[in-house]
Amino acid sequence: MKKSWHIERRHMLRGIGATVALPFLEAMMPSSRVLAQEAEDVAKSAGALGAEGQKVRFTGVFMPNGFDHSRFTPKRSNLDELSPILSPLEGLQDYVNVVTNMNSVGGHALGTAGMLTGSTPVKTPNASDLDVLHPSIDQIIGQATKHTTVLPSLELATHTPRSGTSMNGFTEIYTSFMSYRSANTPVPPEIDPMRAFDRLFKNARLSSDKSARKKADIIAPNKSVLDLVLDNAKSLQRRLGRSDQQKLEEYLTAVREIEEKAANASANNKELTITSEVLKNISATRRDIRKAYGGGEEDNIKTVPNLSYQDHIRLQFEIIALALWSNTTRSATFMFGDGLNARNVSFIDGVSGNHHTISHHGDKAENLEIFAKINTFFVAEYANFLKRLEGMKEGSSNVLENSICYMSSNISTGQSHNGRSMPAIIAGHAGGSLKGNRHIDAKGAPSGDALRSVLHEMKVRGRIGEGNGRLSGLT
């Protein structure tokens, strides 16, 4: 396999330094070279690869409150003629598969937690009984491919989590999180683009950049410390009760992941694809983010970044795109908002109000028209993201060619609150094996079928979702 871009990258990286992502790990574990070699060996065939050996990457996108089907559903079985809501995808049809009529769980809370699992979460108002039955697809893919990249997964969003119980008596944790590491542990997303960016690209600068990074001066724990705290956790587990085991298991997993990431520290350079082109884009985005934030407000009580909704969405998508392009991760997710999304969307032309309220359209024509405008906005943002991926060259293809992206919702169409007739917009050629320009009517098949198709494309094994086949017509 020709890896011409690899060679180019290595030259660049020598100027940058050992670690790009997770800069605080730089000081850790030089002695884990052995681990790194092992990881490299294991990683060789994890996950699907494109024609030139590019790693196929997954992105999951959550849009709350569903669609106006009359303006969404394509009339034919191809996408030559795009419906009004899908019109932003003009020019991308070749990469896109629109699936309609899937059966999913539905509901603001359960539907959100179930979008990437394809299963119905256990119905409970209590955090203590939280249970989505198994990990979500992004985490399955992430864990399977983590040795071939830096971060197992990347989760971004724009909302702070809700507290308490939803209107139908389910824990708001379901409404807030769609990524689940295990049946009982959600993965909270990073909502601050500045922090998300720094986590991945803080030290990534062009070698000609005079404001080159300072040497890492914050201290990081060494292996002995990590061993000590792991030991501490295990003895706590022994001392405490059964119901505490899970919490401490989370701690153990999290610390081991840090070790793993540090172990990958030297190996990860071989996996990164940070060409000068990528670097230029990273630097531009860094400037973009700083600009979008503007000045910090005095006496800031806010726990969310001071960004407009559009900027927030755009920047998070950009960071995901860069993370994929640089192979910092192979599994990313983005939530436009939480499962309710009571966000003010009046900036959309012809819309006045908040997303959730408008989604209760009552099936009335004038309400549906406005609701459809909101749908179109979100599809447009997704389309921008896809175009961005298309524009990111790698070898003789691009990131979108070597990706599979999955956008769907928690509720089929606001008003109904159910998950029947659920659509999804799948994009990317998954390295060449997935055809585009199709409208596939799932005829009531469970959304788990579509997720299984995604796993198939990613060449990752895992159990997911209700039902047990793949979505016919897709793969």
Add this chain to the structure above:
Amino acid sequence: MLNHFTKSFHKNPQSPNPSNKLKGLTHLLTLLSCLSLLTHCGKKEETAAQTTPILIAATPELNVLTEALLNGELSVESTPEESLPSLLKEAAERTYVLIPASLASDNYETWLTELLAEGAKPLVVTNPSSLSPEKTLLSLNEITKSLLENTSVSSELEKQSDRLRAEIEPLSQRWNTALQTLPKEAKLYTIHKELDPLSTILPTEFSVIELEALAENIQTAKTKLALLAHEPKKRTTIKLEELGLSSIRFDAGPLTSTSALLESLETNTTSLEQLAKSVQSAFAQPILKDFEHGMVELIENYCIECHDEINEEGGVNFELFLTESSAIKRPEFWEEVKAQVELGAMPPKKRDQLTSEEKEFFITWIDSLSERWDSGEFGADPGRTTVRRLNKNEYNYTIRDLFGIKIRPADGFPEDSGGAAGFDNNADALFLPALLMENYVEAAGHIVEAIYANREARARYLFKRPTTRKSEEPVAKTVLNRWISLAFRRKATPEEVDKYTAIFTQARTKAKTFDDAMKMPLLGLLIAPDFLYRSEVEQAKPDAYLISDFDLASRLSYFLWSSMPDPELLSLASKGELSQEGVLEEQVIRMLKDPKADSLPMHFAGQWFGWEELRSRANPDKDRYPEFTFPLRVALYKESTSFFQHLIKTNASAYDLLQSDYAFLNEKVAKHYGIPGVEGPEFRKVDLLDDTRGGVLGMGSVLVATSLPLRSSPAVRGDFILADILGTPPPDPPMNVEQLPADDQEIKNQSFREALEAHRQDPNCKSCHQIIDPLGFAMEQYDAIGRWRTTHNGHPIDASGQLPDGTAISSPNDIRNHLLENKDLFIRNFTEKLLSYALGRELTAYDRPIVADITQKVIAEDGNVHTIFIEVAKSYPFRHRRNDDYTPAGAITKATQISE
């Protein structure tokens, strides 16, 4: 018939003796009852002409006289043998009959019945105690004579009888009423004798009815009565023995006078009334043990079709609760069901509705279940909080207090989610994902650098310095011993000290100085689970146990300060004095007065009342509300925290949250509210001069949090008042409900209110909205950013409405006054919220008696804020914990269970 009479007399020519007297009395009483019954439900045609029967009084003398008469010892007008009977017969025919205290005649009743049937009227004869036997005899003669002659003597007697009749009449009526109140299913039989069903109720053979037995056995009786009531309608009678009532006694004293007799009658009537009442209420009240008969039938008829396992409409599945043992565990579930049924929201209008008796039964069952839980009948359980990660705020404050540096590293951590009660310190809702662990590692590095960069903090950390290279390790040990204890909030173990010292030693081989090498163990402390998590000592006991003093110190400090214990708490804990009652109360008060208690107005009250939302989610539209600037947002937030802080600092009444004649304002907020005369940026207490503000409902922060970006929302505000202030949330709305436009400027020709009301004409919506909307409408004078207004979109605001109990309200002040009438609900809600916050877990049914108890105490102290905090800190769940294998019904004392 008279022959019977004669015969009876002849049969028992005994002289009167006490037992006979008693028997006789009883007979008479029975007679009375029979008479009344007969009159009431007897052969109507024959007795139509009867007036209310009259009591027959027995006199010993009359007995004697009668016997004498019969024995021929007396004469009247004709010979006793022949003429007395006919005399009497004649008397009988003339509607008077003398009924002496004849004794022990089996046919007594029959004879009397027959007499009465023939139109005879019994005659009241008073006790002529002043008469000697001879005189009595004479009077008898006279009576008889006058009977025959119908003279004024008889009218005298008539008068007397009338008087008595008048006194007995009401008793008789009461008697009849009491009989009528008995459920038709319950006709009591006597144990020994089954009389004519019409004349049942009282035993004939018994001489005694025992009311005490009734009281003691009432539960059994109720159970059995209810069981029988719910059986298919085969049975129409119940035997007393089935009620578990073994004997019944009337209170019978010596009946020597009519007044005594009346009294006795009164007592007996009362007894009967009580008996009837008990029987009646026993039939009306559902018996908990009888869930499987009464409730299940109703659920199967009205609920299960839509709410079974398959359909599970609205997420409700009754199939989980069709046995008593499963049903009684979930009082909160039943309370939600009750809310739906009480409002008429369920069953839906197009389906069969419960009859009013069924509804009453249903609701009463649920209420009694709630009461039983509240009374602690099902046992005690202090609960068990899962090992709890420090949340963002707690992390920041703990670092502040541990090291004295002003860094806030957790500000960059992902936001924490929260539990069912809405607080982000719920142990189960606090996860530790990979991202957060990275943040902890990074933050730990920054913290170590910050400590070292700050001279005081560094000196505090390295409070002992080594003088020689050799002394370095022992010094490190001493330093680390203290800091492990502080960081882990308990005494360090020797093994821990050794391990951390080993980290130092290893680091020292590469580090240039002692100080440098001490960085690594410190780093370790900051990412150790004993620092990041609050764990408690798990004692190997099957019962619930008191937590250790150190654990109590941590619970207290994280409750009141969201931070680690201070030296005073730790010192008391190490001396084992913290759990002493007086000490605990003192500490709570000290801690509430400490500035660190500012965490409460921010994190407890902020999350409870919603001003926390100003920090994230609340976003009034910038174009519609350009006045809502960032500085105003901050100011409104601080208004609320200042107010709550004031309550805590001054130990004011919690009722000020409902209604207050003051607010905490600065210039910016005052301007926003249109209140003149407040200058400067500091917040200060301002007396309110009108009733447009006051309590939490007047606070801009709360008003913003209960609005949408483009308009105020009556539904959200109404729901907020019901759910978050009173703790009585309305039922959840049906899923596919259509909402009003998000922007109220779009409704052109109607006022917003008119549009809202038109929207809710659907009877399925109305049932719940009738309790939500009036509250919400009355709040409409506050716009979406909390300003006062009287018009909107050109229409004047119509804030009038009516609460379900009929109270008219038309302003926020009316709501505030209404809330003051519901202090008990508010305090109960406050207690639940505070207890959940203090314990870091969701409340269970076993916490109900605790909540009920604290609520009572707080109300007795007039809602005093310190009392709530103190009572929560002293409460059973706050002071105790138990292990996973605990069962509430009581201690499992098997020795084999201890261990592992």
